[in-house]
Amino acid sequence: xxxxxxxxxxxxxxxxxxxxxxxxxxxxxxxxxxxxxxxxxxxxxxxxxxxxxxxxxxxxxxxxxxxxxxxxxxxxxxxxxxxxxxxxxxxxxxxxxxxxxxxxxxxxxxxxxxxxxxxxxxxxxxxxxxxxxxxxxxxxxxxxxxxxxxxxxxxxxxxxxxxxxxxxxxxxxxxxxxxxxxxxxxxxxxxxxxxxxxxxxxxxxxxxxxxxxxxxxxxxxxxxxxxxxxxxxxxxxxxxxxxxxxxxxxxxxxxxxxxxxxxxxxxxxxxxxxxxxxxxxxxxxxxxxxxxxxxxxxxxxxxxxxxxxxxxxxxxxxxxxxxxxxx
Amino acid sequence: xxxxxxxxxxxxxxxxxxxxxxxxxxxxxxxxxxxxxxxxxxxxxxxxxxxxxxxxxxxxxxxxxxxxxxxxxxxxxxxxxxxxxxxxxxxxxxxxxxxxxxxxxxxxxxxxxxxxxxxxxxxxxxxxxxxxxxxxxxxxxxxxxxxxxxxxxxxxxxxxxxxxxxxxxxxxxxxxxx
Numbered sequence: 265x266x267x268x269x270x271x272x273x274x275x276x277x278x279x280x281x282x283x284x285x286x287x288x289x290x291x292x293x294x295x296x297x298x299x300x301x302x303x304x305x306x307x308x309x310x311x312x313x314x315x316x317x318x319x320x321x322x323x324x325x326x327x328x329x330x331x332x333x334x335x336x337x338x339x340x341x342x343x344x345x346x347x348x349x350x351x352x353x354x355x356x357x358x359x360x361x362x363x364x365x366x367x368x369x370x371x372x373x374x375x376x377x378x379x380x381x382x383x384x385x386x387x388x389x390x391x392x393x394x395x396x397x398x399x400x401x402x403x404x405x406x407x408x409x410x411x412x413x414x415x416x417x418x419x420x421x422x423x424x425x426x427x428x429x430x431x432x433x434x435x436x437x438x439x440x441x442x443x444x445x446x447x448x449x450x451x452x453x454x455x456x457x458x459x460x461x462x463x464x465x466x467x468x469x470x471x472x473x474x475x476x477x478x479x480x481x482x483x484x485x486x487x488x489x490x491x492x493x494x495x496x497x498x499x500x501x502x503x504x505x506x507x508x509x510x511x512x513x514x515x516x517x518x519x520x521x522x523x524x525x526x527x528x529x530x531x532x533x534x535x536x537x538x539x540x541x542x543x544x545x546x547x548x549x550x551x552x553x554x555x556x557x558x559x560x561x562x563x564x565x566x567x568x569x570x571x572x573x574x575x576x577x578x579x580x581x582x583x584x585x586x587x588x589x590x591x
Numbered sequence: 592x593x594x595x596x597x598x599x600x601x602x603x604x605x606x607x608x609x610x611x612x613x614x615x616x617x618x619x620x621x622x623x624x625x626x627x628x629x630x631x632x633x634x635x636x637x638x639x640x641x642x643x644x645x646x647x648x649x650x651x652x653x654x655x656x657x658x659x660x661x662x663x664x665x666x667x668x669x670x671x672x673x674x675x676x677x678x679x680x681x682x683x684x685x686x687x688x689x690x691x692x693x694x695x696x697x698x699x700x701x702x703x704x705x706x707x708x709x710x711x712x713x714x715x716x717x718x719x720x721x722x723x724x725x726x727x728x729x730x731x732x733x734x735x736x737x738x739x740x741x742x743x744x745x746x747x748x749x750x751x752x753x754x755x756x757x758x759x760x761x762x763x764x765x766x767x768x769x
Contacts, residue, residue, distance in 0.1 A: 303609045307617045557609045558602075 269372075277378055285358055288544075289511040290320035295545075296511075296552050303556035327504035335497050339405040346402030347498065347505035353395040354512040360384035360445045361519045364529050364536035376529075376536065377446060384445035385437065388520065389430055392475055396422045398509070399477070399484060403494035414493025417563065418477065418484030424570040425474040425481075431578035432467035435460075435585040436524050449528035456527035463581050465525045467574050472520070474570070476513040478551060480558040483566060514551060518544035631733070634692045635709035637683055639702055639723065640732035647727065648702035648739060651678035655694035655703050663687035664694060664703075674747045675740065681723040686716050700739035704732040 294309065294316065301308030309316030334343055364376030381387050396419055403415015437443060439460060440451035451457075458465050474481040485493030495506045522528055522543035531539035561569065620627060629635075642648050651668030663685070666678040694703050713719050731737070740749040741756050753760040 302613050302617070305612050305615050305617045305619075307619045307621070553606065553609065557605045 273374055274378070281358060281363075281378060282355070285355060285512055285515060286508070288515055289508055290324060292511045292514060292548055293323065293507075294320050295548065296555075299549060299552045300556050303553065324504070327501050327507075330500035332500040332502060333497075335407060337407040338497065339407065342401050342405035343497075344502070346398050346405060347495075347502045347509070348398075349401070350395055350398030350509035351505040351512065353391045353398065354509045354516055357388055357391045357516045358512075358519065360387055361516075361523060361540075362446050362449055362528060363540045375446075380444060380446045383443045385433060385443045385448075388445075389426070392429070393422075393426060395475075395509070395513070398506075399494050402498070402506070403484075406494075406497035408497050410491040410496045411494050414484045414486070414490050414496065417486075418494055421477075421481065421483055421566060421570075422475055424567060425471040425574070428467055428471040428570060428574035428578050429475060431575060431582060432464045432471065433524060434578075434582045435464050438582075438585055438589055445523055449523055449530065452527040452530060456525060456530075458525040461525070461581070461585070463577065465521075467578050467581070468524065469521065471570070471574055472517045473551060473554070474566070476510065476517055478510070478514070479555040480561050481566065482560060483563060486560060514548055515544055517551075518547035521547045629707040629709075631707075633707035633709070634690045634695075634705040636685070636706050636711055637688065637694070637721075637726065638704055638706055638728045638732060639681065639726040640704055640734075641727070641729055642738040642740075643731060643736060644738060645729070646675070646738075646740075647677055648700045648731075648737075649678050649681065650676040650700055650702070650739065651681075652676070652699060654697040654699065658693045658697040660691060660693065661687045661689055674745060678723060681726060683721050683726060684719065685711055685721060686719040701732070701734040701737050702739075704734075706732075 297319070298308040298316070309319040312318040312322045334340060359378040360381055362375075362377035362380070366376055367374045399418035399422070400415045403411040403413075403418065406412070436448060436457055439457060440448040442448065442451075477484050483493075485495065487493075490496065495503055498506060519540065522540055526543050528543075529536035529540045531542075534542075640648055649666075651666055653666065653668065656662075656664040656666060664681075664683050666681040668676060669679045670676050690705065692705050695705050698704075711719065738749070740747050742758075744752070744755060744758060746752060749755070
């Protein structure tokens with residue numbers, strides 16, 4: 265009997281997280297368009313509903329009813345699969361994010377995390393590497409020069425920033441003594457890790473933004489040189505999936521910044537999931553602010569920042585943290 | 592080191608600038624509620640104007656129709672008893688018109704003119720075909736005083752040979768020999 269209840273609880277949790285993530289992704293688009301508009305002294309969407317609040321729904325409807333075209337020269341199977349890879353790998357990453365400690369229902373303890381993997385952090389890296397396949401294969405399968413260039417850039421960029429991303433979190437693991445994300449949040453009960461590891465925080469934010477392909481690291485989609493980069497040839501909901509992946513990635517990034525550096529769901533007064541939500545939105549707003557301020561990096565600058573600045577800095581950070589922990 | 596500081600300062604100024612913009616009133620002109628007055632020479636919906644006496648200016652010379660790059664103007668010319676030319680029918684297909692203004696430039700009588708009225712969207716594309724009655728207005732447009740037949744050396748009710756403005760009396764070619 266126990267395992268049936270376990271499965272029901274798991275499905276309910278999965279459903280709630282999935283719906284929450286997708287809704288938030290849709291409204292994150294609205295938040296981004298509104299906030300970015302205000303940064304550029306515009307109004308942003310304000311026609312569909314009050315304050316344009318129905319805009320995400322209108323956008324989603326439009327994407328769904330648009331024709332789904334596949335270029336004749338495209339590699340059909342890969343072309344159709346690539347957007348799903350991007351969206352699912354972004355969605356799956358949220359499985360290890362704890363959004364509270366636990367609920368007690370009918371005398372049973374239900375942990376507020378979909379799964380507490382003991383290698384949660386490695387799982388996150390594995391999935392974020394998988395996301396590269398969506399971009400690279402999508403670009404390649406389109407059989408268009410813009411898409412291919414976007415895909416190549418995406419692969420190169422994401423592989424080189426993966427290193428800095430991973431290395432920047434090693435000190436966190438050293439402090440927490442565990443790869444499990446739940447343990448990492450629990451280790452921040454007294455104070456968040458941003459106070460201990462400000463450099464790791466900066467390196468993580470920069471390389472995570474590069475991972476999520478947002479301005480100033482949006483070289484794979486560089487509108488003014490590559491059309492739309494790796495998703496040039498996509499239309500309808502397949503393009504929507506790339507788009508969804510990007511915004512889910514933004515939330516996942518916000519969640520991981522919160523989990524690794526800002527104490528996760530911990531916070532005074534308000535319930536735990538609300539704190540996590542506030543932290544995710546805060547990170548998203550800062551990312552939008554960065555988008556509204558900085559221009560795109562040049563390709564060589566991007567590589568130079570990744571390999572010559574972030575990776576050495578992350579390695580140095582690991583050594584210093586190790587030395588301090590030993591003493 | 593100085594370079595790094597400079598870079599950080601530059602970044603900070605950039606972020607401060609965008610942050611300040613967050614509290615400024617948006618400069619957007621919200622179109623359907625707010626309509627700005629367009630310049631006088633805006634090129635949009637075409638009209639056929641009349642001279643100060645209320646006569647049709649169009650002399651159906653086909654110049655606008657010939658110059659039109661998308662061939663959206665068509666007409667049939669005719670002549671009244673007094674010698675004034677006019678168009679029996681005159682048709683502009685606004686679904687094709689690109690509002691280039693060449694017809695207005697070609698018109699010798701200031702009859703065809705472009706106005707600032709640009710809101711001509713229609714659901715049914717055939718309603719965008721305008722006939723002469725739809726095009727004719729009862730004013731002179733941008734060139735209010737001009738009356739072509741008062742200047743042209745054509746005999747109509749406006750005047751016979753030599754009776755037009757800035758026109759000399761006809762000379763006897765036989766007595767005009769050197």
